Structure formats: C-alpha cells, structure tokens
Amino acid sequence: MTECTLALAQIESSCLDQRGNLEKMIAYARRAAEAGAAILCFPEGALTGYSTERAREFALSLDSTPCLRIAALARELGLLIAVGLLERAPDGRVFITQMLCRPDGIRRFYRKTHLGGKEAGWISAGDRLPVFETAQGVIGMAVCYDTHYPALVETLSLKGAELVLAPFASPEDSLRRETWMKYLPARAYDNRVYLGCCNLVGGNGIGGHFSGGTVLFDPDGEVVCENFSQEETLLTARISPALLKAYREGEPSVLPYRYFPAGRRTALYQ
Template identity: 30%
Template sequence: MITISVAAQRFGRDMEESFATIGRLIDEARRRDTSLLVLPEACLGGYLPSLGGGDESEETRQRRLRNLPPALDLDGPEIARVAAMAGGMVVTFGFCEADGADRYNAAVTVHGDGVLGSYRKVHQPLGENLCYAAGSEYRAFDTPVGRMGMQICYDKAFPEAARELALDGAEIITSLSAWPTSRTGRAENMADDRWTHRFDIYDRARALENQVVWVASNQAGSFGSLDFVCSAKIVGPGGEVLAGTGVRPGLATATLDVRDAIAAARGGGMYNLRDRRPSVYGTLVDDDSMSRVDRVMSRA
C-alpha cells in the first residue's frame, strides 16, 4: 500500500514564498504518511501572467516577456533544495527549465537521493510557444513508489500522450497543471465552469482508458489574468475519483495498492493496452492526417 497526496495551491514569482509553501505541503503530506506528493505546474516562480497570441499587441507581448518565471537548471540548487526537503518522500513539481537560451515548461520528480525523472511539456496552448520551447518525448521512469510518467496541463487533452506513458510501463501518471477557468462566458460558480468540467473529464478518461493511477495537481487562486480551477484529484484505474480538493485549495490524499488496483482493472476481461489494434490506427502517426481533417471540414 502507498499513500498519495496531491495539491491545489497558489504559487507566484516570490521564490522564497514558493519554497515555504512547498515545505508546508511536504510537512502536511508527511503527517499523512505520504509516499508520493504531487505539486502543481510552475511551483518555483509561478506560471505566465497571461496567455498571448492572436491579436496581442507588440507592447503587450514585450510586457509579458519581461515578466517570465526564473529559468532554473535541472541540476541547480533550487531543485536540490526541494529534493533535500523531500527526504524519503517522492515529490513531483513544476518549474521553468533553462537550457542555454531556451526555456521549457518542465516537471521533475525528486527524492532525497536526487532527481528521479524529468519532463518538458510537449503540447503548448494559446501562445505558450511564445515563451517556451516544446519538449519532444514521453518517457516513464522507476521510483520507490513504482514506475511513473509525467505530463503537464494541456497534455491531458491528448490521449496519445498518456497512452505513450502507459505503454512504457507507467503505473502512475502525474498531470501537473496551471489550468484556468474559461476566458469567455465564465460561470458564477467555478464548479460549473466549462473548463473545470473539461479538466475533470480528461483526468477520469485518461485514467480509465489506460487503466493506471492518475494524479492531477493544479494551481489555485489567481495569477495575472488567470483564475485557476483547483480540482486536484487522485483517480483510480477504473476512472473513479479516490480523493479530490474540489474547486478549493488544499491537499487530497488516498491510500491504495497501485499494482493490485491496476491488476483488478485489467483483469476483468477489458485490458485496454492488450486489446489495441495498432495496425488500424495509421492516421494517428500520418503527417498528412490534418490535411484530411481540414478537407472534410471545408466541405461541411
């Protein structure tokens, strides 16, 4: 049995405040006998103050580019500081990674022994590519709590991303987010917001279709022009929400035997990974697939 905790919490530009918040969450998770703690996207230094693109003016673009989170090295002192705080716990969190002149929206999993795995966000929404370079791979890795995979925010909207990790043996997939409310037509109650509904549907679908344990963190509160939906949760391999924060900041915790839960989900006659038929999925990796979609849509 392992205990998993996941956070919906606000993180901004103040690095010392970020470390203090991480420390408090680790302390609370430790009181709950947590083995794996999953924190949000952009913990160290916060997310972007807005998402650009479209009709954004050059003045607005330059202002946004002057207010980016600090770019950190994967082997730098900031990541090592969180690893030391983690001790015997496995902790996953997001940050802005520096690689020469490039910046990446990144996630890392650490333990007292150091970095266990890292990931650079592949799918970029709404002008995020104006600030970050895109990652290029999904890869699972071994940890003291089992084989894990990581993805970030918009990645959850792509079934192929989670499937790639599941096929690489991931038993637990962590999905770190700074997922906001809808930019237009916001609901008065955040629980009714259409982007909250999308967030929740993706989390449950990705867990169920891959029959894995899915752990979804999120930012909370507001940053710049963005208001975040919270909704951190732990989803079992049958798509059931084992624990969640709802649309409030907090820490959700569940205890389960990951391998037994996965075996039970896959042993009932519907083992999705086994029953795939890749020979008929050619358009998934066909570079010309979008041109066919566009042709169909133009005739509609």
C-alpha cells in the same frame, strides 16, 4: 505498484515571490510526510510561478538553489516529490518542466510536450515521454494540455506507467470540474492507470488567476477523492496495487478487467 499514499497539493504560487513559493512547498511537503504520504505532486509551474510571455524572466536552472533545496527535502523526508517549474535550459530555451526528486537523491525530469496556444512562441516543447522507476512503482507525467492527447497517456501506460501525475496551471474557470470530467476519467479507464491531477489556485502576482481543482481517478475512471474549492489544500488518498493487478492481469474476456492498450491494432491507425 506498492500500496502507498499519494498527496496532491493545490497551492497559490507567485512569479514575484519564488522564495515564498519554496517556503510554502517545504511546509506542504512536511505536512504530506506527516500524513504518511510516499508521493507528493505540486502543480505546473508551482516553484517559479506560471507565466507565458514572461516565462524567460522567471525561469530557473535545474541546478538552481531552489531546485536543489527541493531535492534535499525529498531525501530528508523520504518523500518522492514532483514539482513544476519554468526551466531555463543551458542552451537558453525555456521549458515547462516537472522535476521528480527521489528520496535516494536521484532527480528525473519531464518537459511538457504539448503546448497550449498561449505558450507557443514563448516556451519550447519537450520531445520525450519518459516513465520513471520508483520504489512505489512506475510513474508517468502529463502536464496540463498534454492530457488532451489520448495517445500520450496510452504511450505512458504501454511503457509501464501505473500512476500518471497530471499537474495543471489552468486559468480561472467556474466549470473546471465539468471540463475535467468530460475527458480525464477516460484517460484513466482506457489505460488502466491512476491519474492524479492538481491545479494552481489564486493569482500569480502579475495578473494571472487559476481555478484550482484536485482529483485522483482510479484505473476504472472513478473518482477516489477530489477538492474543487478555491482554497489551498493538500489532498491525500491511498493507491491500491490490487486494483491495478486486477485490471492489468485479469481475464481478457471479461470487459471490466481488460487491459485495453494490449489489444491495439496500430497498423490501422495511419
């Protein structure tokens, strides 16, 4: 991983105003670029708005004009942009997808693999856990409910991920920070990854409401920066390759500098 600035956007997205969502994201991307960010992550479903039972109604093709506009923006700004959307696949299925747009024009995609209870029946689950090579380092993705599965983030780490982006569409909840702090620091610490989380905030235009929450954890599970206000915001922070190197290549006999996934005994985990 190279030393770089990560930007995490906490925004409100309406299912009824996808053009407005796009314009807002363009403005946030320009702000991130002006702040010197190399990577920008938007929340789950940010481009289309997030819905379960009406997901098919609001879903977009990956080759739709809004998706291609974000890809063009990444090239224009020299910014790596991860954007969430409800995706309508060519076979008609709907996925919760995070699209990664690289500055060189290449696009990659992750489809949420673990669906929440309200999503099952309306949305299809992805079946791959890819990692993505970028100029800044290797990036993995875990979308919202995915983060509750320790093996998912461990798998990404073992595949080389140094930064895991975790976009959320978590409902309005006054205990959002308390909930996240119960388990997300462990995902970062156990797997020696940076973990960047950002949640939708406000309403989706059709009755859904989201609680916000933006936080970056370092490979020791410590909070680098956070914002749990109920306002739209752009959070930026530096990512240190030295910290990753210390934890992943340090002396195995010294607990604080141990890369725990390397010591797995997978034959026992059956």
